[in-house]
Amino acid sequence: MLIQIPKNSLDTYEQIREMTAAFAREQVRPQAERLDREEEFPVEIFKQMAGLGLFGITTEEKFGGAGVDCYGYAIIMEELSRGYSAVADQCGLVELICTLLSRYGSDEQKALYLRRITAFDLRVAYCLTEAEAGSDLAGLKTTAVKTGSGWSLTGSKLWINNAPFADIGLVLARTDPEQGHRGMSVFIVDLHGKGVTRGPKEHKMGQRASQVGPLFFDHVQLPEDALLGEMNRGFYMIMSVLEKGRVGIGALALGIAQAGLDAALDYAKTRKQFGSHIAEFQGVQWMLAQMAMEICAARGLVHKAAIMLDNDTPATGACSMAKCFASDVAVRQTAEAVQIFGGSGYIQGYEVERLYRDAKITQIYEGTNQIQRTIIARQLLR
Ligand SMILES: Cc1cc2nc3c(=O)[nH]c(=O)nc-3n(C[C@H](O)[C@H](O)[C@H](O)COP(=O)(O)OP(=O)(O)OC[C@H]3O[C@@H](n4cnc5c(N)ncnc54)[C@H](O)[C@@H]3O)c2cc1C
Structure with a gap:
């Protein structure tokens, strides 16, 4: 369509x-x-x-x-x-x-x-990644073993957003080790429960107000009703929500890129060199024009993918394109915003310096951009 x-x-x-x-x-x-x-x-x-x-x-x-x-x-x-x-x-x-x-x-x-x-009364964590399982989730080792009264969960997760203080986590774990990604399930885990420990928070390059850290599970006893959805369908459940997640990260990247353009426009209209505002130089104007064009194109892809999901149109490739393109635009165009600020753009405390750092993670989480390109190519070659 x-x-x-x-x-x-x-x-x-x-x-x-x-x-x-x-x-x-x-x-x-x-x-x-x-x-x-x-x-x-x-x-x-x-x-x-x-x-x-x-x-x-x-x-x-x-x-x-x-x-x-x-x-x-x-x-x-x-x-x-x-x-x-x-x-x-x-x-x-x-x-x-x-x-x-x-x-x-x-x-x-x-x-x-x-x-x-x-209501933000319960803080949540989304627990997929492990030391040996990043892009390739099928390699994860955290395991939930059936007990008489429920499940026993053992393993560890890495770089989990909100890990330092989250109340509950949705944890992807193996429930049938022989079956690869067909043997994984999702559990709702009380992160204040016995056997759960948290590592120190990581110090990140960007988006530094969000808190990321490891979680460790040592024979954590889960009740029967901690299982979310069907047993051994966890991998597919996670994949089914990632498309919306990718639209979300595409839109987030777009916001960073737009903030970079907003700041660059303001600066170009006030900074004077050679007796003129730098916005009057064609070299700077073309940089601003390129930023605006790429941001508009990224917005088109993000909005198209979102509306396809709303209309129940198959949108796997469209969601990957939206995430991948918008995050690449965010990194490229916040770098251009730093350039328009000259030396000031490289100094802490200037918004564009932070935007450039904040943009980078959008190419990595919610599936790296190499993985997005692989998904897009797979759709093309089907
Ligand atoms: C700030 C931050 C927040 C995060 N939040 C969460 C969270 O809340 N929950 C969670 O579960 N995880 C979270 N993560 C983890 C994140 O999702 C992973 O870092 C990401 O999926 C990539 O996995 P990896 O880091 O192990 O890289 P790897 O998978 O080891 O990849 C390394 C490099 O190899 C490339 N590569 C790998 N496989 C292929 C392939 N088949 N083809 C081509 N290239 C390939 C990748 O693109 C990348 O460039 C977070 C990470 C960070 C840094």
Whole structure:
């Protein structure tokens, strides 16, 4: 399908955009430099976001979500990220967890967790990656063994967002070691339970307000109802939500790139050299024009993929294109923004210096861009 039509009126999306942009501009962006410098997890901002319905954006309203579609989600992620991408990152993480619970949870699990997660009363972690299993999740070693009363979970996870303080984690573990990715299941794990330990938080290049660390599970006893969805279907459940995750990261990358363009435009109009504003030099104008073109193209891909998901159109390739292209644009164009700032752009405390660092991770998490290109090629060659 060449043309994809959004499900709601354009006015609805514009209202969503304006509300989120105002929040990001007034409450988030002014704090971004300090949050990055102090590596502070912005609890107060997240409480405000919960009040505005910015957690569980596509989750049904009866579970405390906003009931918005994926196109609306993409708009929200871009605008939040334009304020500060580490804040949007938390929104994306909650979105993934709520989507998994909404899609695969029992009525009891939905009732127990969704409202508390969307209210930001429960902090969540999405636990896939291990030391030997990054891009290749089929190599993971964490195992859940059946016991008389439930499961015994043993293993470790690496670089898990929110690990230093999360209350619950959705953990992908082997339940049938002989079956590769056909032998994995997802468990809802109480991270305050016996046998769970946390390592120290990592110090990252960018998005430094989000907190990442390892989790260790030593014969953690899980009740029967800790299993999410069907046994041995965990790998497929995780893959089924990653498409929305990739639209989210594409939109987040777009917000970083747009913030870089915003800053570069302001600077070019005020910085004077050779007696003129640097915006008057054709060399700088062409850099700004290229930034704007690439950002527009990335937005087109992100919005198209989001609307395809909303219309239930097969969107695997489109979601990978959106994530891969938008994150490459974010890295390339924040580098250009640094260049337009000259030496100032290389100095800590200038927004573009942080944006350049923040952009890099978008090419790595939610599936590296090499993996996205592999997915796109596989779709082409089918
Ligand atoms: C800040 C941060 C936050 C994160 N948050 C989470 C989280 O909340 N939960 C979670 O589970 N994980 C999380 N991760 C982990 C992240 O998803 C992984 O780092 C990512 O999937 C890549 O895995 P890896 O680092 O092991 O790289 P590897 O898979 O070892 O890849 C190394 C390099 O080889 C390339 N490569 C690998 N396989 C192929 C292939 N088949 N073809 C071509 N190239 C290939 C990759 O593209 C990459 O360039 C986070 C990581 C970071 C840094």
